[in-house]
Amino acid sequence: MGKADKRQRGDAGASTNLVGKFTQSVRRIVQDVKDEGTASGQTKEEVIETNERLRAVRIRLDGSYETAKRALVELMQKYSASKQVRNVFERYGLLKLMIKDVIKLETQYWTLVEIPRQEKQETVPAFVLRACAIMEKSHKEGVKTAAKLQEEADGRRERVDRLENMTTAQIEAENTQMTNDLYRLLKKYTGLRNLIRDLKEEYNSSKIYPIVPRYTMLKDMIKDIMHNPDYMEVCHEVDA
Numbered sequence: 001m002g003k004a005d006k007r008q009r010g011d012a013g014a015s016t017n018l019v020g021k022f023t024q025s026v027r028r029i030v031q032d033v034k035d036e037g038t039a040s041g042q043t044k045e046e047v048i049e050t051n052e053r054l055r056a057v058r059i060r061l062d063g064s065y066e067t068a069k070r071a072l073v074e075l076m077q078k079y080s081a082s083k084q085v086r087n088v089f090e091r092y093g094l095l096k097l098m099i100k101d102v103i104k105l106e107t108q109y110w111t112l113v114e115i116p117r118q119e120k121q122e123t124v125p126a127f128v129l130r131a132c133a134i135m136e137k138s139h140k141e142g143v144k145t146a147a148k149l150q151e152e153a154d155g156r157r158e159r160v161d162r163l164e165n166m167t168t169a170q171i172e173a174e175n176t177q178m179t180n181d182l183y184r185l186l187k188k189y190t191g192l193r194n195l196i197r198d199l200k201e202e203y204n205s206s207k208i209y210p211i212v213p214r215y216t217m218l219k220d221m222i223k224d225i226m227h228n229p230d231y232m233e234v235c236h237e238v239d240a
Contacts, residue, residue: 103200191230
């Protein structure tokens, strides 16, 4: 009887084990099914495509942001160096040149991207995706070599392979983080872009004044940027 009892208990334990494994498998399947749907209602292919769009736009925006930031930081460096010039007329010429170096970016449409204004009731994701669409539409790439095209294709394949090994929910969580990061960058870039645009308008308006009052106006234009919160927030980011 003792051996029979042990056998029965062993069979019951094995049965319980099988049931437990089966239950875990069902839970995994259910979780996988849940992962195929997202809060946004997108499929896995769609969230992967969104991931690629956000990444591509971020790269382009990073380039414009760094260009605008460095131009303004260099303006301040040149302005500080110009204080050593005692001759007013010579320094006046330097002020004009350093400002022109910055505002010429406004005429180079390929250098600084255009960012739309966020509407009052527009959510962060909606604004970011609208900004992405506008930047994608206006983006004109130069001629690429076969090697460059192959490099980009290989890079995309690696990124897609990585995303394919993630669940849809995980990719969407990554997209949410990328969206928030891109939104913050859009705001910082817009602040710098507005400073450059305002500088151009003020500089052109000052051309009607004689050299003496205009000399003071040019200095004030630069100092206004130096103390502007949008500039002060990012000026320390430029490497020495």
